[in-house]
Amino acid sequence: MSFSVEYRSVQKISGPLIFVEGVSDVGFNELVEVKDAEGGLRRGRVLEINRGVAAVEVFEGTTGLSTTSTSVRFLGKPLTIPLSTEMLGRVFNGLGEPIDGGPAPFTEEYRDVNGLPMNPYSRDYPTQFIQTGVSAIDGMDTLVRGQKLPIFSGSGLPHNLLATQIARQATIVGEEVSFAVVFVAMGIKHDEAAFFKRSFEESGALKNSAIFLNLADDPPVERLVTPRSALTLAEYLAFEQDMHVLVILTDMTNYAEALREISAAREEVPSRKGYPGYMYSDFASIYERAGRIKGRKGSITQMPVLTMPNDDITHPIPDLTGYITEGQIVLDRDLHRRGIYPPINILPSLSRLMKDGIGKGKTREDHGPVASQLYSAYARAQELRSLSAIIGEEGLTEKDRAYLRFGDSFERKFLNQGIDENRSLETTLTLAWEQLSLLPETELTRIPDRFVKMYYKRT
Amino acid sequence: MAKIGRITKISGPVVQAEGVAGLEMHELTMVGNEELIGEVVRVEGDLATIQVYEDTAGLKLGEPVKGSGMPLAVELGPGLLQSIFDGIQRPLTVIRDATGDFVRRGVKATALPRDKKWHFVPLKKIGDYAAPGTIVGKVQETPLLEHRILVPPNREGKIDFIADEGEYTIEDCIAKLSKDGEIYELKMYHKWPVRKPRPYIERLEPSEPLITGQRIIDMFFPVAKGGAVSIPGGFGTGKTITSHQLAAWSDCEVIIYIGCGERGNEMTEVLINFPEWKDPRSGRPLMERTVLIANTSNMPVAAREASIYTGVTIAEYFRDMGYNVGVMADSTSRWAEALREISGRLEEMPAEEGYPSYLASRLGEFYERAGRVKSLSGLYGSVTLVGAVSPPGGDFSEPVTVHTKRFVRAFWALDSALASMRHYPAINWLTSYSEYTDYVEKWWNERTNGRWKELRLKALDILKKEDDLKEVIRLVGIESLPETEKLIMETARLLREGFLQQNAYDPVDTYSSPEKQFKLLSAILQFHEIALKALSKGTPVSKISSLTSVTDLAKVRMSVPNEKAEEIDRFLERIQADIKRLTGEGI
Numbered sequence A: 001m002s003f004s005v006e007y008r009s010v011q012k013i014s015g016p017l018i019f020v021e022g023v024s025d026v027g028f029n030e031l032v033e034v035k036d037a038e039g040g041l042r043r044g045r046v047l048e049i050n051r052g053v054a055a056v057e058v059f060e061g062t063t064g065l066s067t068t069s070t071s072v073r074f075l076g077k078p079l080t081i082p083l084s085t086e087m088l089g090r091v092f093n094g095l096g097e098p099i100d101g102g103p104a105p106f107t108e109e110y111r112d113v114n115g116l117p118m119n120p121y122s123r124d125y126p127t128q129f130i131q132t133g134v135s136a137i138d139g140m141d142t143l144v145r146g147q148k149l150p151i152f153s154g155s156g157l158p159h160n161l162l163a164t165q166i167a168r169q170a171t172i173v174g175e176e177v178s179f180a181v182v183f184v185a186m187g188i189k190h191d192e193a194a195f196f197k198r199s200f201e202e203s204g205a206l207k208n209s210a211i212f213l214n215l216a217d218d219p220p221v222e223r224l225v226t227p228r229s230a231l232t233l234a235e236y237l238a239f240e241q242d243m244h245v246l247v248i249l250t251d252m253t254n255y256a257e258a259l260r261e262i263s264a265a266r267e268e269v270p271s272r273k274g275y276p277g278y279m280y281s282d283f284a285s286i287y288e289r290a291g292r293i294k295g296r297k298g299s300i301t302q303m304p305v306l307t308m309p310n311d312d313i314t315h316p317i318p319d320l321t322g323y324i325t326e327g328q329i330v331l332d333r334d335l336h337r338r339g340i341y342p343p344i345n346i347l348p349s350l351s352r353l354m355k356d357g358i359g360k361g362k363t364r365e366d367h368g369p370v371a372s373q374l375y376s377a378y379a380r381a382q383e384l385r386s387l388s389a390i391i392g393e394e395g396l397t398e399k400d401r402a403y404l405r406f407g408d409s410f411e412r413k414f415l416n417q418g419i420d421e422n423r424s425l426e427t428t429l430t431l432a433w434e435q436l437s438l439l440p441e442t443e444l445t446r447i448p449d450r451f452v453k454m455y456y457k458r459t
Numbered sequence B: 001m002a003k004i005g006r007i008t009k010i011s012g013p014v015v016q017a018e019g020v021a022g023l024e025m026h027e028l029t030m031v032g033n034e035e036l037i038g039e040v041v042r043v044e045g046d047l048a049t050i051q052v053y054e055d056t057a058g059l060k061l062g063e064p065v066k067g068s069g070m071p072l073a074v075e076l077g078p079g080l081l082q083s084i085f086d087g088i089q090r091p092l093t094v095i096r097d098a099t100g101d102f103v104r105r106g107v108k109a110t111a112l113p114r115d116k117k118w119h120f121v122p123l124k125k126i127g128d129y130a131a132p133g134t135i136v137g138k139v140q141e142t143p144l145l146e147h148r149i150l151v152p153p154n155r156e157g158k159i160d161f162i163a164d165e166g167e168y169t170i171e172d173c174i175a176k177l178s179k180d181g182e183i184y185e186l187k188m189y190h191k192w193p194v195r196k197p198r199p200y201i202e203r204l205e206p207s208e209p210l211i212t213g214q215r216i217i218d219m220f221f222p223v224a225k226g227g228a229v230s231i232p233g234g235f236g237t238g239k240t241i242t243s244h245q246l247a248a249w250s251d252c253e254v255i256i257y258i259g260c261g262e263r264g265n266e267m268t269e270v271l272i273n274f275p276e277w278k279d280p281r282s283g284r285p286l287m288e289r290t291v292l293i294a295n296t297s298n299m300p301v302a303a304r305e306a307s308i309y310t311g312v313t314i315a316e317y318f319r320d321m322g323y324n325v326g327v328m329a330d331s332t333s334r335w336a337e338a339l340r341e342i343s344g345r346l347e348e349m350p351a352e353e354g355y356p357s358y359l360a361s362r363l364g365e366f367y368e369r370a371g372r373v374k375s376l377s378g379l380y381g382s383v384t385l386v387g388a389v390s391p392p393g394g395d396f397s398e399p400v401t402v403h404t405k406r407f408v409r410a411f412w413a414l415d416s417a418l419a420s421m422r423h424y425p426a427i428n429w430l431t432s433y434s435e436y437t438d439y440v441e442k443w444w445n446e447r448t449n450g451r452w453k454e455l456r457l458k459a460l461d462i463l464k465k466e467d468d469l470k471e472v473i474r475l476v477g478i479e480s481l482p483e484t485e486k487l488i489m490e491t492a493r494l495l496r497e498g499f500l501q502q503n504a505y506d507p508v509d510t511y512s513s514p515e516k517q518f519k520l521l522s523a524i525l526q527f528h529e530i531a532l533k534a535l536s537k538g539t540p541v542s543k544i545s546s547l548t549s550v551t552d553l554a555k556v557r558m559s560v561p562n563e564k565a566e567e568i569d570r571f572l573e574r575i576q577a578d579i580k581r582l583t584g585e586g587i
């Protein structure tokens, strides 16, 4: 059997890859144990087998490995992690090993970290409104249970604050359920990780959280496994333990960079900006693990965070993410500079599942039309802002000036809120109508008359 | 049949085997001990390269590879409708029964149910000659569709036997055809290779519009039945919703919806909605005419490559029964990426952006499978292809968009600026085009007293002028424009908000009958004429645009249902009266 064979035939080492010669009975994608000269063990995964040569990516990196003193064993199984509800309240590395000094979780249950694709026929459509207490999200880009909704940010913007505020405040109004947070750090800095831990501690969420850490100075290859380990636990908690799991993945940009590094080491033909052509499918194998399943109680809601290189939303990382996720929350440097928190630019932001989570019986009947009107009015206000910068306010009509007032007030009163301010949906919609009431009634073409009669200039 | 070979290389979904001389290109193969399904994509001597349609994790060197002697093919017969298949036509319901809520590999599943009985009605009799494609009988597959039982395109013969009307499974022999002393036992289904277009007698010019119920499409950028269209757009601009809208409301007899490398939840959405939504013409659930193919982004990439061929072959089969079939493929870019990934693993020389050099010819071959034809049965049918394109960064100069443009004749360009204003459908009216307008003009003119063309040109002209004026306004402000130009801006706004925008989620707005579309457009243009007269009498545009009757016209699309389209005239009368009052003419 394969566990007994130890190969000492490492022929080449390139970046994070080692090439082992003369192997037999080795399976694609299987787990590998690599022993270095000092007897230290590392783990890896078979990426390709060609004739007798296996290409292996080493999760902990290849530093200190040599072709002469390295030995390799193929374990005949994929990488698995242990699963148990005891993992809540604990901290793990990317491979699912505890790093908080506590014991390994006691369990019989081990599962392949790669998971399996959910059968589209088995999926249940996400429709339950999650109140985050953040007006810009609840009012305009509503999050629903089982959705994958990323935050597109830039370096230096308060995405961590926002992610923790959401994790802290997210509730289903009028429901007590078992709730868990799986927090996945990929290549982030120590103090960022500490910030998250502290925030979970303070809010009391820590005991319901499992934390997977792969920090900036941890091996990049392990970064590719980290979200998969974490999501394997999330699936277990959601679909076998009936929990509603919120998975925060940060920062997907670091993940993508690790992917690019491996691809370059394999000398693959790159697609845009050097990222591999399969990055879309690779991202999908992470993001599509969000969702609900018919007949099961739990759910996985994902909130990936990524920093857009150069604030460029067309960069392959946000671009491919946006093609897969069910919308995006886009943070904006200009709003941030003007002191608006959260600096969410609603125009490029979107929640694709919003329509099914709002409206009569869920939030409020006027919610959809109000959001739609706010979007178009704010877009108009932005357009007029740049216009008035050129021709001055005098060149604008009275109606246009009303739009400018609307735009300012919308940002200061609706978007802007405290980092601990938890607004009810009712409050959010009241604020929304306050802003819309700054416009002439005839401008509200997207809102049915009966709502206009009920709410316009009523507050 | 080829010998049993051995795996010598595994790289993701691509496997190489040796000792398989005789294996043919595109032959279906069984790979490994678990007999995973694959297709030969390259042969060199006794080596073959195979793309595997299932996850290859754990596959080992030396495991066996067997040919099947058959190309990758689909099963065509009763049982297709209302099904949801993966990219190689395995029913997802069967996969779920076999492996639970998560898809595991190695499931062997036939596409069509073997045990279900169908009520067969013969239409030919003993002694008749059945040429290829002849309709020998029929089965009412769903209340919406009569499934016509065809002689396969490569078979023919004199009918020696034909089954009586009654209940049969698809494996039962329902007719025997004899030719040159050979007997062919006809069943209600046959197989056809997915990469081979089904033959027909003759290709015809398109002539009838595909009515989609989407105003900007039907009125401004129509597609003809048998046409090919592309919907390019960055993420979140509305490719999927537009495709769903077409699948739901187009006046086709059959819809094939292909979710190619996209989200699982979007297929779930169709699975939830289509059994409930009613076909506006028959009142029956839309699902009764629909076939779904779902190879989502997290399912094996090679099967994604196959999925669009699976879909279009099923479409051609229904076309051959004399039906108009609509195919929506969302997204063809994911198909192209699958092609690129496989090509990369084959270490082929890449052309632009890593795509193989044959990308364009593959796209061409695919879109050429659209068309209106006289089928072998003598009946006329059509396949309309609608392909979503997902350009990286929303940049339309990338290879998939550019090459697709060469093979389609209508182009619905989705625009992120419109989408961010929540102007839906975000089809840009300045950059989109359709070469089918001339073909469908006659159809529309017959129904609009010959006014269709004139109205659409006039509306497009106002929208174009608005765009030009915007430039001017950017420099001098709207206040300094003459009143007639301010009116252009106002009418253009009405066109955008009251006609072009169409909310897929509004029960009334989601589908507009041709009559309502036309009435709405002519009402807005008539408003323009009335207002123009008022201007000449000194009434300012600002007074006109703040009339509630004018604002109400922008909401007619949601407030007036299709059955009451004539009420639109009433809105116009109100405007007329209000404007008269403004100009002091009394009522």
Ligand SMILES: Nc1ncnc2c1ncn2[C@@H]1O[C@H](COP(=O)(O)OP(=O)(O)O)[C@@H](O)[C@H]1O
Binding pocket: A323, A350, A351, A352, A353, B233, B234, B235, B236, B237, B238, B239, B240, B241, B242, B424, B425, B426, B502, B503, B504, B505
């Ligand atoms: N016709 C429409 N009516 C209403 N909303 C629409 C329409 N088209 C698009 N949308 C909105 O845009 C969002 C994104 O559309 P979608 O088709 O999923 O984009 P894409 O497939 O291009 O990424 C949808 O979730 C919906 O909110």
Ligand SMILES: [Mg+2]
Binding pocket: B239, B240, B241, B262, B330
């Ligand atoms: Mg889409």
